[in-house]
Amino acid sequence: MFRKVLIANRGEIALRIMRACRELDIETVAIFSEADRESLHVRLADEAYCVGPPASARSYLNIPNIVSAATLADVDAVHPGYGLLAEIPYFAEICESHGIKFIGPSSEAIELMGDKALAKATMQRAGVPVVPGSEGAVKNDRQARQIAADIGYPVMIKASAGGGGKGMRVARSESELVRFISMARAEADASFGSDEVYIEKYLENPRHIEVQVLADEHGHVIHLGERDCSSQRRYQKLIEEAPAPGLAPDLRERIAEAAVRAAEACSYTNAGTVEFLVDADGGFYFSEMNTRIQVEHPVTELVTGIDIVRWQLLIAAGEPLAIQQSDVKMRGHAIECRINAEDPYNDFAPCPGRINFYSPPGGNGVRVDSSAYSGYMVSPFYDAMIAKLIVWDDSREKAIARMKAALYDFVIDGVKTTIPFHQEVLESPEFHKGGIGTDFIARFCADRGFEAQHGGERDGGSGGHRA
Amino acid sequence: MSLPIDPEEIRALLHIIDESEAAEFSLEAEGLKIRIKKASAFNSRVVQLPGTIGFAGAAVQGTTGESEQEQAPGAGEQQQLAENHVTISAPMVGTFYRAPSPDAEPFVEVGDVVEPGQTLCIIEAMKLMNEIESDVRGRMVDILVENAEAVEYGQPLFIIEKL
Numbered sequence: 315m316f317r318k319v320l321i322a323n324r325g326e327i328a329l330r331i332m333r334a335c336r337e338l339d340i341e342t343v344a345i346f347s348e349a350d351r352e353s354l355h356v357r358l359a360d361e362a363y364c365v366g367p368p369a370s371a372r373s374y375l376n377i378p379n380i381v382s383a384a385t386l387a388d389v390d391a392v393h394p395g396y397g398l399l400a401e402i403p404y405f406a407e408i409c410e411s412h413g414i415k416f417i418g419p420s421s422e423a424i425e426l427m428g429d430k431a432l433a434k435a436t437m438q439r440a441g442v443p444v445v446p447g448s449e450g451a452v453k454n455d456r457q458a459r460q461i462a463a464d465i466g467y468p469v470m471i472k473a474s475a476g477g478g479g480k481g482m483r484v485a486r487s488e489s490e491l492v493r494f495i496s497m498a499r500a501e502a503d504a505s506f507g508s509d510e511v512y513i514e515k516y517l518e519n520p521r522h523i524e525v526q527v528l529a530d531e532h533g534h535v536i537h538l539g540e541r542d543c544s545s546q547r548r549y550q551k552l553i554e555e556a557p558a559p560g561l562a563p564d565l566r567e568r569i570a571e572a573a574v575r576a577a578e579a580c581s582y583t584n585a586g587t588v589e590f591l592v593d594a595d596g597g598f599y600f601s602e603m604n605t606r607i608q609v610e611h612p613v614t615e616l617v618t619g620i621d622i623v624r625w626q627l628l629i630a631a632g633e634p635l636a637i638q639q640s641d642v643k644m645r646g647h648a649i650e651c652r653i654n655a656e657d658p659y660n661d662f663a664p665c666p667g668r669i670n671f672y673s674p675p676g677g678n679g680v681r682v683d684s685s686a687y688s689g690y691m692v693s694p695f696y697d698a699m700i701a702k703l704i705v706w707d708d709s710r711e712k713a714i715a716r717m718k719a720a721l722y723d724f725v726i727d728g729v730k731t732t733i734p735f736h737q738e739v740l741e742s743p744e745f746h747k748g749g750i751g752t753d754f755i756a757r758f759c760a761d762r763g764f765e766a767q768h769g770g771e772r773d774g775g776s777g778g779h780r781a
Numbered sequence: 782m783s784l785p786i787d788p789e790e791i792r793a794l795l796h797i798i799d800e801s802e803a804a805e806f807s808l809e810a811e812g813l814k815i816r817i818k819k820a821s822a823f824n825s826r827v828v829q830l831p832g833t834i835g836f837a838g839a840a841v842q843g844t845t846g847e848s849e850q851e852q853a854p855g856a857g858e859q860q861q862l863a864e865n866h867v868t869i870s871a872p873m874v875g876t877f878y879r880a881p882s883p884d885a886e887p888f889v890e891v892g893d894v895v896e897p898g899q900t901l902c903i904i905e906a907m908k909l910m911n912e913i914e915s916d917v918r919g920r921m922v923d924i925l926v927e928n929a930e931a932v933e934y935g936q937p938l939f940i941i942e943k944l
Contacts, residue, residue, distance in 0.1 A: 378907060382907055
């Protein structure tokens with residue numbers, strides 16, 4: 315087992331990984347920017363190195379400083395967390411070349427699945443259903459028009475080097491297609507350094523169903539069941555759950571098997587997630603593969619009882635997966651709400667600032683993954699996530715009730731949060747029914763007038779209970 | 782009780798660690814594992830409780846200070862100290878060296894007058910030697926880091942009195 319691991323991340327995921335390391339008696343090394351000097355992940359690590367000024371590009375994405383810290387601290391391995399450097403093939407490569415184990419898949423697997431067009435082509439060859447569309451990047455407008463005519467409008471234009479919901483546009487006619495392709499190319503070039511785009515059939519209000527996979531370095535690949543992440547606003551996930559409500563057992567089985575095939579097709583190792591879009595007719599299509607631990611991993615941990623981050627460490631240290639596929643069972647239901655420092659009544663504008671008082675909920679079946687504390691400064695330099703609130707109970711209905719109770723107890727004073735928004739969503743009959751698609755949140759927001767600023771009847775603090 | 786190590790040796794070890802600046806010490810040998818951690822090292826990791834929120838302000842000051850003091854790559858970064866004293870801080874993570882090579886003379890000593898562009902030290906990162914230069918003219922007042930010590934981004938290295 316590793317003696318010492320450097321966590322190349324910040325916030326709640328850095329804490330999560332640190333805790334898993336401590337449980338295995340592994341020494342932890344934190345990195346931080348000057349803005350994160352007082353962060354919990356820094357305070358609780360055995361060692362910590364400042365790697366740059368506040369801006370991510372010069373600190374958390376500063377590969378030379380991070381690798382330098384790793385060599386100075388003489389670590390055995392680096393865990394990249396999610397986001398930041400987790401899916402940068404060069405970072406994985408450079409760790410390996412310095413004799414530091416990268417806790418994740420190979421840089422080749424990261425590169426392959428990072429190229430969205432190439433990933434899709436790989437999946438097709440592996441017999442994993444894919445959304446009909448261009449095979450790889452679109453060469454020119456004429457080819458794009460031809461493909462769109464073949465598969466039928468509406469079509470989605472996506473950046474090959476994109477991800478995380480960025481650089482995507484829907485075209486409903488040929489004239490829109492031509493216009494939007496040039497806009498998409500320009501945006502893609504600016505955001506991802508590549509103007510390659512591909513097109514695929516746009517599915518109306520599909521469900522976003524993803525499967526957690528775990529693969530050891532001895533060729534053993536298993537799945538840990540699916541998650542439903544259809545509650546999204548502008549492609550950013552807000553609420554996730556496991557298992558996917560109302561999914562027919564046979565469909566669930568086929569999707570999970572496809573995910574395992576996908577992982578095998580790219581010789582995947584360590585933890586990963588294969589995302590699918592499922593339409594109303596029960597057709598499912600590969601969307602993308604995330605070659606890292608994901609934000610919403612706790613819902614899978616709670617329904618399967620399997621510690622995914624611990625397995626990441628064990629797998630990277632060469633341990634064979636002790637879990638057989640037949641051992642994996644989903645019990646009960648888990649829901650996660652992402653609590654962000656955003657004002658849902660002001661178009662979800664980010665609200666950085668100091669959290670004067672922070673009091674998370676607790677009790678049976680309630681888990682909070684967060685690095686916030688009273689006095690913590692939510693800085694404007696990084697994402698707005700304050701905490702992940704995850705609950706588990708025997709059934710979905712009970713889990714919803716438990717989540718409502720937990721949100722009520724969650725006090726975060728000093729910044730606006732999305733707690734009241736989650737409370738409203740959980741009251742909605744449509745959410746209760748289950749099986750909502752990716753359009754749900756947008757329609758919910760439109761129906762409730764969330765775009766416009768509400769009048770002053772909302773309280774200034776964001777405690778779940780109306781004080 | 783039979784120990785693989787003489788109690789006298791343990792006492793001597795504790796004394797040495799106490800006297801040194803090391804916060805932690807660990808030793809592993811056949812049949813023996815010793816780990817010594819100083820009280821001060823542990824306390825520095827205690828999380829501040831509500832009511833002691835002053836430190837949060839410090840983080841904000843640090844960032845605004847930073848944005849006003851952007852330097853060209855390769856040069857040390859400045860922070861105001863006393864009247865005309867400036868601090869040169871590490872612009873990267875690495876190992877600090879006082880001299881161009883192990884048997885050479887250090888680049889600077891306390892009391893030396895330095896010129897803008899003059900190399901003050903080397904920070905080695907991933908086998909690459911980076912020369913850190915002064916961007917002021919002044920007298921070297923204090924050298925804050927030992928030779929071959931690890932430095933992090935922003936760690937103060939030198940204090941120079943501007944002339």
